[in-house]
Amino acid sequence: MTSQRNWRGLLFAAPFLALYAVILIFPLLRGLWLSLYQVDLFGAGHFVGFGNYARLAHDPVFGTSLVNTFEVTLMIVPALTVISLLLALALNRTGGGAAFLRGIFFASAVLSVTIVTLVWRFMLAPDAGLLGETWKALGWEPLPFLSDVHLALPALAITTIWWSVGFPMLLFLAGLQQVPQDMYEAAALDNASRWTTFWKITLPSIRRTMILVVMLQTAAQLQLFGQSQLLTAGGPSGASRTAVLFLYESAFGRWELGYASAAAEVLFLIILAVTLTQYWATGPAGGAQHER
């Protein structure tokens, strides 16, 4: 009976498991296997062991792309978290106006990366873009966001923040609505200022949401790709080449599939390590939640 039941249960899960195996497990293992070979799109390739990894370790372009990836992640995640939280706090109210603005701020999230980068090309172009014109109107020299080595990553960050602010805002709104109203009433009777209420009541109450947002965004931004490829093509002179753009160029530009797979495995391990570190550093996730 029991084994039969297990068998039936497995049947229900089978469609998902099959899909999961084909589109996730297999490519993962295949990538691992490829990373040990020197292989291009045609021909069998040959086994090089950890040769690809050794080459990566000494490849300055890969090194720079990793540094770029960390830098842009550090630019995006804290700012994105704070901005989406502020938006959620401002829009966490009933009424048509707030609902309309929630829709507006979420709208950018449904656009594809192609459209987003197209829009921001216009925004950032120094000679004709909105930012450039604004700078000029103020009597300043327009900043060459897309062609300056020091401004390319910030340009990616600004574009990404604008694009991704909707979803974290939604998560924060959901978190804020979980906070029981009577806690705010108790705080009011405890003579807590708005500032104290925010720091001592609201923020600890949405701690779990905050952790979730930071972890999701970190993992997402470490894989930043489309903006880098379409906005600056990794330039100028590699200043905005991210790790995923590097492996894309290796795989589909130079057809070094094994080398690109090795880079992908390294990035995978880095993301895994960062995420697990965040998870452990924030302690038991259930610690701050209310039980009533």
Place this chain on the structure above:
Amino acid sequence: MPSLELNGVSKKFGATPVLDRVSLTVEQREFIAFLGPSGSGKSTLLRIIAGLEFADSGEVWLDGRRIDLLPPGERGIAMVFQSYALYPHMTARENMAFGLRNAKLASAEIDRRVTDAANVLEIAPLLDRKPNQMSGGQRQRIAIGRALVKLPKLFLLDEPLSNLDAALRLRTRVELAQLKQRVDAPVIMVTHDQAEAMTLADRIVVMNDCQIQQVGRPMEIYSRPANTFVAQFVGSPAMTLLPVHLAEGGEFATVKLGDGSTVQTRVPRAIVPAGELRLGVRPESARVAEASATTKAKVELVERLGERSLVYGRLGDGLPITAEDSAYSSVAIGDEVPIAIDGSAAHLFGADGVGYHRAAQ
């Protein structure tokens, strides 16, 4: 000088009136219970006093200071919420100290007050626990402690016993009674449980239909209900109300029931208005008895409570009546039993519902 004064407090939620010109005076150290069914406005009134709602009109005064325009934290009021509303991420100690920190008290003073309150409430071992590591009863003590340490001018308790199980409720009731002896400030408790109100309160404020129906000491509310609402809401099971006609003559009102039987009350005839009348009889004043039987009833249900039995029946004219019998009652459903109504404990109510009672003793 009264401690708390409400003058003509009115409140509407949209087009729905919740409170209609409510006025009340509470003395120093008094324990007041707001008693009423849900929707009677009792919780809204408490929240207006606390400052969590604002009245549309009327004034609230506390210790000679008008407070209805002040924010909640500046009114000198502490409140224990129905759900306790403890801060889940803070320990019990931090919960209790939070308000004092906001009031910028010295930390030595905060420690002293928290320790004092913890000793009074016997919660010292719990001080470093968080709310989710405590039972419901323990959380409530912390919530009471959080109110105590503020040394408020007024305590508000919103349905303090409703979240506790029966055994704990009884114990907490005793503790609240003891608490009342310790605090200098008046206490206002909202409840829909009349037993809670009767045992704890110095005075009960019975509320219904956006208004105060009666304010009085517990036994006054029970024995001299101001109107039919109070008469039927307080006391369990509810008082029987029977339409009657006033008979001629006598110092005290004598009334005729629908089935022709008469009851001699002790209500002075002079105060009874002409017109429609109803006779109010509590179950304990209507006994199943052959001797001095007033009327007869057909039994529909016998409820055995252990120390007594309650007999629910219908009179000859079909009106329901609740009567009492001994614990070992032999009455069965379908029987026709004689009922002796004790007229000396009966009440009369006029067409407008106003109650008339025997002269106060």
